[in-house]
Amino acid sequence: MVRRLDVTGADGVRLAAWDFTEQTAPQxxxxxxxxxxxxxxxxxWAPAARRLAPRHRSVALDQRGHGHSEKPAAGPFTRExxxxxxxxxxxxxxxxxxxLVGHSMGALTAWQLAAExxxxxxxxxxxxxxxxxxxxxxxxEWQDWFGRWPVPFASLDAVRQWFGEDDPWVDRPRPxxxxxxxxxxxxxxxxxxxVFDPDQMLTSRETWVHDAHWDSLAQVRCPTLVxxxxxxxxxxxxxxxxVRVLPHGAYxxxxxxxxxxxxxxxxxxxxxxEPFLNGVLTS
Numbered sequence: 001m002v003r004r005l006d007v008t009g010a011d012g013v014r015l016a017a018w019d020f021t022e023q024t025a026p027q028x029x030x031x032x033x034x035x036x037x038x039x040x041x042x043x044x045w046a047p048a049a050r051r052l053a054p055r056h057r058s059v060a061l062d063q064r065g066h067g068h069s070e071k072p073a074a075g076p077f078t079r080e081x082x083x084x085x086x087x088x089x090x091x092x093x094x095x096x097x098x099x100l101v102g103h104s105m106g107a108l109t110a111w112q113l114a115a116e117x118x119x120x121x122x123x124x125x126x127x128x129x130x131x132x133x134x135x136x137x138x139x140x141e142w143q144d145w146f147g148r149w150p151v152p153f154a155s156l157d158a159v160r161q162w163f164g165e166d167d168p169w170v171d172r173p174r175p176x177x178x179x180x181x182x183x184x185x186x187x188x189x190x191x192x193x194x195v196f197d198p199d200q201m202l203t204s205r206e207t208w209v210h211d212a213h214w215d216s217l218a219q220v221r222c223p224t225l226v227x228x229x230x231x232x233x234x235x236x237x238x239x240x241x242x243v244r245v246l247p248h249g250a251y252x253x254x255x256x257x258x259x260x261x262x263x264x265x266x267x268x269x270x271x272x273x274e275p276f277l278n279g280v281l282t283s
Contacts, residue, residue: 002046007092009064010084011076016068017089018042020049020058030122031057031095032281035086037104037129039194039201041067043183047266048101051274056281061089063106065200067184077204082109083116090120097122099280101273103262104129104233108208115219123280124224125273128232128259131217131242134209142205145169146198152191156182159192176264214245223248225276227269229257250276 005017021027032052034045042060052058062069064085065077075081086109090096099122102110107129114121148168153159164170164178185192224246228234230253243249252272254261262269 004068005059005093007089009069009088010081011072013064013072013081013085014070015064015085015089016042016062017093018049018060018062020046020053020060021056022053024054025056025058027057028094029057030097030099031059031093032099032101032277033086033090033095034058034060035063035100035102035106035109036060036066037102037106038205039066039181039184039196040103040106041184041195043067044103044180044263045101048262048270051270052277057095059089059093059095061086063109065204066196071197071200075200075203077200078207079108079112082204083112086110086113087117087120096120099123099125099277101125101127102129103127104259105204105208108213111220111224112213112216114222114224115216118221121222123222123277124220125276126224126226126242127262127269128228128234130234130238131213131245132238133212136210139202139206139209143202146202149198152188152193153185154191156185156192159185174258174264177258177260180260180263217242218245218247221247223250223276223280225250225252225273227252227254227261227272229254229259229261229265231256231258232261233259252276 003019007015009015042062045060049058065071100110107126159182160178163181165173186195228239243251254268257265
């Protein structure tokens, strides 16, 4: 049974965390915290969390502005706020020293937390997140992309169709991508709309796309696995350079996977990360 845990984050923001831990696993002590990417939700980690749940404390967080967590109109949606929220969850739920598993923006939050508070983190998994700056052009592309969404959607099938096939960013049919976005939609009187505010997502992204994050990555002292999909956003050369910069870095690659590697190819993702997690969670 999945339990909802309400946690107060930075600035008093109300956060929703989801505990997947089974009765056979320890109910206290170090655990695993799973952090989704921009526009994502804790539910996207459900397959991974359920694999961890029989033996380990397994918690997934809806980060501020996402899922069931608060979406404060005035923010802030800074890097500092996201990191402070994650720290609050680790401390208030007693998860430390925690193993952090992050995807995309959630991976950046994870490694910034590990760099800032090494006492709280025992290991880290980075899924398809670049350390290099993406630049102003990337931010403009995202703003234009949000403007092309045909909202409100008439149905969840329409959501799946657009994000899985009709979206100009899709090079070939990707049903898993459609399903991914269907999970972050809610029904309104006029149709289906995202549970998040696109403007808040752009504000969140604005705080990290213009900067490189190599310095904070180099400060991560715990064992770290960098995972990329062969068709993802993180290129092989950059991923391997991230591993080189990390004092205790390791590398894994998933064939045929794109940016949503943990969701689109859950079994292959687990095969790639399980040996690493077994090593750090049993040590």
